Every structure is written in C-alpha cells, then in structure tokens.
Amino acid sequence: MYLKTAGSVLVIAASTWLGCLMGRELYERLDRLSTMKRIFLVIRQEILYSGMPLFEVFGNVSKRFEDPYKTWMLALEHRAKERNEGGFMEIWKDSLYQYLGTHGWQKKDLETLEGLGMEMAGMDREELVKVLELYIERLEWKVEDGKKEMGQKNRIFRSLGLMGGIFAVVLLL
C-alpha cells in the first residue's frame, strides 16, 4: 500500500517535472533571442560609431559575450579576414548553423537571421544600420510574443505533465 502510494507520487512528480522542463525550453529560447538582440545592438553601435570593417567588429563584439556566441563571432572574424570563401552570405550562413545550430537554436530562428548575411557586405553605413535596426525589431517582436505565450504554455505543460502522471498511475494501478 505504502509502496503503491510512493510509486504513484514518484510517477506524478516525474511527469510534472517533464512538463516543467518543456516550459524551461521556452524560457531558454527567449533568452537566446534576447542575447542575439543585444549582439545586434552592439554590432550596430560599432558600425555606426567606429566604421571598422566587419572582421574587426566581430572581433570586438566577441569579447563581450560568452560561448557559443564568442566562438561564433571569432569564427566570423577569422573567415572574413581570410577572404577565401566567396561571398559573405556563405560565411554568415555556414557559421550560423555550425556554431549556433548545435547549441539549441531552432531552425526557424536561424532562418530569420540568415537573410542578414546577404545584406551586410554590400551596403553603405546608413542602409546597413537601418537593416540591423529592422532585425533588432524583429527579434524584439519574437521575444515579446514569446513572453506573452510563455506563461500560458508553461501552465499547459505543467498541467499536462501532472495529468499525464495521474493517468499513468491510474493505468498502472
């Protein structure tokens, strides 16, 4: 009797914990998008006020962030400096998937950022700053939308986890 009760409690706790974990994944996605927004803000400032070429901008920005963003920026710095790889679009896209795709970034979020690579190399300062502002705004929207949904989805995931656990207990018993 006591064993059954203990087992039931454990099953319900485990499934509720799984539900919370899924909610945590939402939170981490928002954190990634917010970090990327801060990175773009810093890049925008560097371009606007220093006018340095991109490889220097990436090198400077990498010092202000932790991995995987630091490694990503350093890789961009290195590849932009070497100039052996055709267009900047290829460098940008490859490095996005290589360094961020393997650290939890979802494909739909990476696709949002891909287009920036095509535009960065050929623009004058004014146009580039406006494009960066557009991407920053886009990331802001994603973060705001995500925050609005997060509370609701967290509750749903926790409830599903709890219900799932109770259902499993009922089945097992």
Added chain:
Amino acid sequence: MLERKTTKQSQIMAFLPANMRELCRSQIDFEHAQEIRVRNGKPVVYMENGAERTLLDKGMPYRADENDLREILDYISHYSRYAYENEMRQGFLTVEGGHRIGLSGKVIVEGGRVKNMKYISSVNIRIAHEVRGCADDIFPYVTSERQMMHTLLIAPPGGGKTTVLRDMIRQISDGNQYVKGCTVGVVDERSEIAGMYLGREQNHLGIRTDVLDGCMKAEGMMMLVRSMAPRVLAVDELGMEEDIHAVEYAMHCGCKMVATVHGTSLKEVEEKPYLRKLIEEKRFERYVLLAGPSHAGRVEKIYGRDKKLLFSKQERMELCI
C-alpha cells in the same frame, strides 16, 4: 591583428577572385607588373615592363564578369563596403602593400557631390613599387651643412615624382651622409606616398616620419606644423592656391619643404599661376627636374634658387655645388 603578407604576389592574390588567381599566378610577374585592369565583360589586361598583355585562359582571353568584380570589391573591403565609403567616393582604395585599386562605375550624386559608387564596372589595380636609393643622386645638391634645403621636384605624369619623394622622405627621416636624421611630416592626400593600410605604413618612410593620411594638403600641412613639429614637411603635387599659402606658412614656421609638382620644365612650372609667386620670391632653394615616363625617376637637371643650372644629366657636368 592581420598578419602581414610579405610578397607583392600574395598581397594582390588576396583580393583577386578565385577564377583569376591561378591564371594570374602563372602568367603575371608581379615584381615587374605596373597594373591589372579588370572590366566587366571584357578581357583582363595587365601592364608588365611597360607592355600591355592579356590574361589568357586556355589560350583565349579571360573575360571578367560582374561576379569577378563583386568578389574583388568584397575582398578589398573585407566584406565591409560601408567602412570604405570615403575612399569609394574618391574612386580608389589602398590595400595592404600600398597598392591602389581604382574604381569606376555608377556614381550616386547627392546635393551636387559624389555620395557613393555602385555597380562597379571596372577596376584598375595599380601595383606599388618602392625603389630604395632612387633619390641617392639628389642629396649632394639639396643639402647644406647636413640640413635639407627647400626643394621642388618637377616631373610629368609617370615621371616617378612620388617614388623619388618617398625615397627622399625615408632618407631624411633615417639620416644619411648628407643629411642628419630628423622629424618629417608627410601629408599623404591620396595615400600614395605611405600607402597606409589599417593604420600601418605599407612603404618604408623612415623611423622619424609622421603621416597624415587622406587629408587635404593645405589643411594637413597646417595641422602637422601645429601638432607634430616637423623639421621637414613633404607633400605631393602642389597645385591649388590654398596649397601654396600653406607652403608659405610652413616655411615661415621654420619647416623645410620638399614638394612635387607636375611639369616638364622649370619654365612650365613658372607659368602656373600660384607657383610663379613662390619662384619669383626665391622661396625654393632647389628645383629638381625628373625625366618623363620612359626614364621614370631619372634626374635630368637641378637648378639653384636663382634658376642657375647646377647639374645636367645630358651635358654630364656639374657646374656648381
């Protein structure tokens, strides 16, 4: 920091498109090439030892396309055209090694001024050649008691004025048997003398040289005199009225001037409206006339302050020192 590429070939290969690299590596002698011209839809041509040649691909002229030009522009700007807006507005960029890339294409005009250049249709890669020692023969005539005299170098386009000036700056800065090493200020309006690239001189200008890169001559001379206290001030291609006023100011401040001007003879230079005054007032102490493009850098004649001939290559005589 960028690692410095040591040879002309590696410096120029760094910004050639992938399609052209191997062809250029096998056909062009970069130590003797003067320029490479890449035009959209046309054969790539280059000048080597004064002769024009065509870049070949399997026996046929290699025709550049817009992808080649886009790639060149991406590489010379490090994928950052926005960082080189000022240079593109002037129509050229300087790259590592001091080589100048001239650009031609659709100009964007705003408010009556060139704002930017888009749709680049042709590129002229001028390969820099530093000739150390080309000014050796001049120093006995332009120095007195180990000090420089106010000197004006005169030559037609392609006559080697800038190359000789560069060597003079280096020797004045470092010192030699004729002149004691001293601080030299250089106003390098078109980045041809020092070939500054990312803040680094690509040509050797000596250990005591300060360079104002990309600055207009008149303003630059004033700035250097006030801030860097040069003993000698060097500028290339005097011409405008404000340049001449700045030269006068610098001379009044005690700087020795070493300058160049376009011309084929001293008489022709005297007819230039703003320079005539300086020559009549005997401000310059020496006039050095260089030969034309066929013998670039060769000293033809040297005149004294009062236009007395001191040296003539043709007559092979030294009249007076």
